[in-house]
Amino acid sequence: VTVPADTRIAGGRVLLDGRLEPRDVLVTGGVVAGLCAPGDDAPAAAVVDARGRLVLPGLVDAHTHSYAQLARDTIPDDRLEPWLARAVAAGAGLDAEAVAVAAQLSALDALRHGATTTLDHATLGDGHAAALVAAYDAVGARVALAAQVADVGFADSLHGVDPATRAAVAAADDRAPATAAHQLGRCRELLDAAAGHERVHVLLGPSAPERCSPALLEGVAALAAEHGAGLHVHLLETPQQRAGGDPLGTLADHGLLRGGLSLAHCVHLTADDVARLAAAGAGVVHNPLSNLSLGSGRLDLRALLDAGVAVGLGCDGWNTGGGQDVLQAARLALAGRRPETPAAEWLAPAEVLPLAGAGGAAAIGLPPGTGRIAPGGPADLLLVDPGRAGFLDGEDVAGQLVMGGLGAGLREAWVAGRPVLIDGDPLLIDGERLRARAAELLPRLRAAAAPHLELARRLATLLRAAGPVPSSV
Numbered sequence: 001v002t003v004p005a006d007t008r009i010a011g012g013r014v015l016l017d018g019r020l021e022p023r024d025v026l027v028t029g030g031v032v033a034g035l036c037a038p039g040d041d042a043p044a045a046a047v048v049d050a051r052g053r054l055v056l057p058g059l060v061d062a063h064t065h066s067y068a069q070l071a072r073d074t075i076p077d078d079r080l081e082p083w084l085a086r087a088v089a090a091g092a093g094l095d096a097e098a099v100a101v102a103a104q105l106s107a108l109d110a111l112r113h114g115a116t117t118t119l120d121h122a123t124l125g126d127g128h129a130a131a132l133v134a135a136y137d138a139v140g141a142r143v144a145l146a147a148q149v150a151d152v153g154f155a156d157s158l159h160g161v162d163p164a165t166r167a168a169v170a171a172a173d174d175r176a177p178a179t180a181a182h183q184l185g186r187c188r189e190l191l192d193a194a195a196g197h198e199r200v201h202v203l204l205g206p207s208a209p210e211r212c213s214p215a216l217l218e219g220v221a222a223l224a225a226e227h228g229a230g231l232h233v234h235l236l237e238t239p240q241q242r243a244g245g246d247p248l249g250t251l252a253d254h255g256l257l258r259g260g261l262s263l264a265h266c267v268h269l270t271a272d273d274v275a276r277l278a279a280a281g282a283g284v285v286h287n288p289l290s291n292l293s294l295g296s297g298r299l300d301l302r303a304l305l306d307a308g309v310a311v312g313l314g315c316d317g318w319n320t321g322g323g324q325d326v327l328q329a330a331r332l333a334l335a336g337r338r339p340e341t342p343a344a345e346w347l348a349p350a351e352v353l354p355l356a357g358a359g360g361a362a363a364i365g366l367p368p369g370t371g372r373i374a375p376g377g378p379a380d381l382l383l384v385d386p387g388r389a390g391f392l393d394g395e396d397v398a399g400q401l402v403m404g405g406l407g408a409g410l411r412e413a414w415v416a417g418r419p420v421l422i423d424g425d426p427l428l429i430d431g432e433r434l435r436a437r438a439a440e441l442l443p444r445l446r447a448a449a450a451p452h453l454e455l456a457r458r459l460a461t462l463l464r465a466a467g468p469v470p471s472s473v
C-alpha cells in the first residue's frame with residue numbers, strides 16, 4: 001500500500017456541521033489540508049473518486065478495554081462488584097502476544113463500525129506497553145492508550161459493604177495488590193513505549209478512586225503533569241461507589257480533577273458533581289450498553305450537556321458492551337433516559353451524533369479537529385456507500401446515522417490520510433491470520449483463568465450473601 005503524500009478525495013458529500021455538503025477533501029501529510037468546492041482545481045498528486053459516497057469523520061470510541069476481546073466468556077451474570085473478579089480472572093493468562101492480538105481485534109471491531117480512534121484503558125503486565133503500541137501501529141488505527149493502574153486490594157476497594165462481608169472477602173482473597181511504585185513504573189513504560197508514535201496518545205488511567213491509594217493518585221498526577229499526559233478514570237459506575245465517600249472529591253484532593261481528565265461512566269453523579277466537573281473542564285465518557293448489561297444505571301446525559309461538560313461515547317469492553325459499535329452507543333444515549341424524562345427535554349439525534357466524534361475527542365483530550373472534518377485536523381475519514389448503509393436520501397443525516405448506523409455501507413476507513421480498512425478487511429495486517437491466532441490462544445487463556453475463576457466465584461458468593469447495598473443516590 002502506498003501512502004499518498006497529497007490526495008484529493010473528490011466528488012463526495014462531506015459531513016460538515018451536521019449537514020452533507022458537496023466538497024472535495026484535500027489531504028497532505030496525514031492532515032486535512034483544506035476543503036474545496038467540486039470543480040475548483042486545487043492540485044493534488046492523487047485523486048480518490050468519492051462520487052456517490054458520503055465522506056464522514058472517523059468516529060471516536062472513548063472507552064474500552066481491549067483485553068475483553070479474548071474474555072468473551074465473562075458477559076456479566078451479576079452487578080459490577082460481584083462480577084469484577086471474574087473479568088480480572090479472565091485476563092490472568094494474558095501475555096504480551098495475547099494483549100497485542102486482543103488490541104488488534106478491538107481496533108478492527110471499532111474500525112468496522114466507523115471508529116478510527118479508540119481509548120483503550122489497559123492493565124499492563126510485563127512487556128504489554130510496547131506490545132500494545134506496536135499492535136495499534138500495525139493496524140494503522142489511532143489510539144488513546146490509558147495505563148490502567150490500581151494498588152488497593154479488592155476487599156478494601158469495596159464500598160457500601162458491611163464490615164463482616166468485607167472481612168470475609170479479604171480473608172478469601174489471596175491476591176496481593178501491586179504497589180504504587182510498581183504501577184507508576186508501568187505508566188513510565190507506556191510513556192517510553194509510545195514516544196515518537198504519532199497515532200498513540202498516552203493517558204494515565206487510575207482504575208477508580210477507590211482502587212488507588214493517595215500515594216498512587218498523587219504519583220500519577222505528578223507524572224501526568226511532567227509529561228503533559230491526559231488522565232482517564234472510572235467514576236461512579238455503581239451506587240455502591242458513592243457509599244461512605246466523595247470519589248470526585250478524592251480525585252480533586254490528589255490533584256487529578258482538572259482539564260485533560262476524562263471520567264468513564266459517571267452514572268451516579270449529584271448536581272454538585274456535575275458542577276465540579278464543568279468548573280474543572282473535565283470530560284465524561286458515557287457507556288450506555290455497559291451500564292445496562294451490568295445493571296449499573298442510566299446516566300443523565302442532558303444534565304451534563306446543559307452544564308457544558310464535554311461528553312464522549314464508549315462501547316466499553318466486549319464482555320460488557322459487545323461489538324465496538326459507537327453508533328449503537330449513540331442510539332442508546334439518545335433513548336436511554338426517555339422513560340423518566342419529560343418529552344420536551346428529550347435529546348435529539350443531532351445532539352447525540354457529535355458525541356461519537358468530535359465530542360468524544362474533546363472529552364478525552366485529543367487534538368482539536370479530531371472527530372470532525374476540518375482543516376488542520378487529522379485526515380481520519382470514512383467513505384460510506386449511502387445505499388448500502390440504508391440511507392434513503394441525504395436528509396436528516398444525524399437521525400439516519402444514529403438510528404440506522406453504517407450498516408454494510410462502510411467502504412473505506414482512513415486514518416492519518418491513508419486507508420486502513422476496506423470493505424471490512426484490514427489493509428495493513430492479515431485479518432484471517434489474526435482471527436486464527438486468537439482462536440489458538442483461547443484454550444490456553446481459559447486454562448490460565450480457571451483457578452482464578454474459582455476464587456472469583458467464592459468472592460461473588462460472599463458478596464451476594466451480603467444482600468443488596470443501600471444506595472445513597
Ligand SMILES: [Zn+2]
Pocket residue numbers: 063064065121234264316317
Ligand atoms: Zn471500563
